[in-house]
Amino acid sequence: MRRFLVIMLIVGLVSSSVMLASVITVWDVWTTGTMKPVIDEAAVRFEKWNPGMQINVVHIQNDPFKTKLKIAMGAGTPPDIFQSWGGGVLKTYIDAGKVYPLDKLNAWLKAKFMSSAFDPVTFNGHIYGIPAESVTGAFFWYRKSIFKKHNIQIPKTWSDFLDVCSKLKKNGIIPIALANRTKWPGSFYYMYLADRIAGYEFVQKVLNHEKGYSFVSDPYIQAGKMLQELVKMGAFEKGFNGLDYDTGQSRALFYTGKSAMILMGSWLYGAIKREAPQVIDDIGIFNFPMVENGKGDPDDLVGSPGQDYLCITNAAKDKRAAMLFLRNYFTDAIALQEAVAGGNLIPFKGVETFVTDPVVSEELNLFMGAKHVQLWYDQFLPPELGEVHKNVVQALFGLQITPEQASEQQQKAFDKYYSK
Amino acid sequence: MWKHRNFKTLIFSLPAIVVYLFYFILPIPMSLFYSFFKWNGFFSSPMIPAGLSNWVSLFKDTIFWKAAENNFLLVVISILIQIPIGLLLGVLVSTKLKGMKLIKLLYFLPMMLSAVGIGLLWEYIYDPNFGLINAVLNFIGLGNLTHGWLGDPKTAIWSVFVVICWEYIPFYMIIFAAALSGIPKELFEAARIDGATHSQTFFKVTLPLLTNAIRTSTILALIGSLQYFALIYVMTDGGPTHSTEVMALLMYKQAFRFFKTGYGSTIAVFMFVLSLSLTLVTLKLYRRGREYEV
The missing domain is CATH 3.40.190.10 (Periplasmic binding protein-like II)
Known part of the structure; x- marks a missing residue:
């Protein structure tokens, strides 16, 4: 009986702590690529460093993702963080009032990333996404x-x-x-x-x-x-x-x-x-x-100067937590190192110091040498x-x-x- | 007593009725409503009244008519190829020959696979470089017949139709086999005693008794072909250059890829009206014919 009570107590505690936790859902298209383990593990580390926060990363295949996101946005039940390629599609969501401008992160973004990286996600002077995959x-x-x-x-x-x-x-x-x-x-x-x-x-x-x-x-x-x-x-x-x-x-x-x-x-x-x-x-x-x-x-x-961007929706309940996760993700040295080792040149300043692979280094050279990226x-x-x-x-x-x-x-x- | 029973029936079927009304019936008038608006599908975005402009674009849209043409082609193929072959196979597997149970199972396999699986399987079979078909053609010395089956707009639609037939013939086979098992043996016995040949038995006894099954199959084929989506979505996505477009796929693309919910709804309503009226016409035609009841 006593054991039963203890178990009940533990179950109660666990479930209440889950209820208290700030849950952040992330949707991306990294079902198989080298980015999948990077973000999965970064999420686990983030949870460890920030007790009470829970990150749900959902990987969805490329084309079904586009449909699913559109339906979720339309129905008003989007994830807190979603992946976007910027450009015209993202603009449709922004015009519909679905995306949260990252004004509060502005100074940090500008200091951390290459300036060209934000071209596809900048509209009316606001930055809406963080380049998360690769130049x-x-x-x-x-x-x-x-x-x-x-x-x-x-x-x-x-x-x-x-x-x-x-x-x-x-x-x-x-x-x-x-x-x-x-x-x-x-x-x-x-x-x-x-x-x-x-x-x-x-x-x-x-x-x-x-x-x-x-x-x-x-x-x-x-x-x-x-x-x-x-x-x-x-x-x-x-x-x-x-x-x-x-x-x-x-x-x-x-x-x-x-x-x-x-x-x-x-x-x-x-x-x-x-x-x-x-x-x-x-x-x-x-x-x-x-x-x-x-x-x-x-x-x-x-x-693309960033390819896959991570954006926050206006529907996100805890935008501070969502921003905190994104910020952490891009200052998490292990995540960055793993991403670059997988061939993903996330366009943060100083990415070249992480590059060891000759093909990746050649890619970076070609990218750095380009005056324009269409x-x-x-x-x-x-x-x-x-x-x-x-x-x-x-x-x-x-x-x-x-x-x-x-x-x-x-x-x-x-x-x-x-x-x- | 009766009242009480009706009440119980109602209570138990209420969840199903609610779901059915909400997901199947309600969307029909809703789509009709949306078809008069220019709208991107977000509830936060304004719905701009567009009058009949969606309907005008529908009738002017050459891609839509290409899609409709493909649907009608599929209807014809379903009724003239799938059902007759299904019928023959159904009769065949109903005979008492040895090994028929196994053959029935084998023939029924495609029906049990998911459409996505079938699509991917055949995508690889049609692959011009590594695929089975071209490999066989090369092997038997017909290398000049090898082809990029799904890549050429002239062959793509037929290549997909072959797979659709492969998927659906077993379905009709089972319908006919089931219908045949419902026919009393005495009728066949009587025919044999009267000295009817095999073909006479087939045309004078079996076929008339299968009228109901044939009617059901035709209507299923008609509706199914007009609303066909799955394999085309997986194998060609309507390409190359719209050569394999069908109405349901176009509706999906317009509404969910290009954010044109109004136009997508217009296509949906058109499909609904078309399927409904063709089904009613078919039923009417059948009613004129004589019915055999067993």
């Missing part, structure tokens, strides 16, 4: 052994690049692996070509729908033509428009050496480490080649326009529309959207 660019990843075997140099210009592709093809290797069902992997080519031809400022003006700047212009039409040229020469494997990046259909080609290159964001490195560690030493990266007579700076990148169009734009852009590029890849039609279709959607 990210899309690079060409290549298999060193294949390049060496066929005596191929890293291409600097577009015509060099075409030569590399035809040389690989002649030797029975698929030059570039591409899985374009989800459309964003193909969009990289279009974004880069436009950037290399016309330069960052021009692209920005087109995307912001400024007067006198349009997709129906030489740079974008030329970008479409060059992209289709690449398709027509057979630089990609068969049926790429039906392959799924998420299930690894392009990565498999790259890992097995059936293809020599893949244009992909920094997150690929973490994937290789997990999925094909046997080839990790055979991987190199280079920036997208320059286009002859192009106005774009060949050092510029398409990517955010992925599909994140930069409102969701509707991002979708039009991706559909158009997929059709370009499928040779179903001409570059002129592609430009017209995108511009028409922009004109319609901004006339509202």
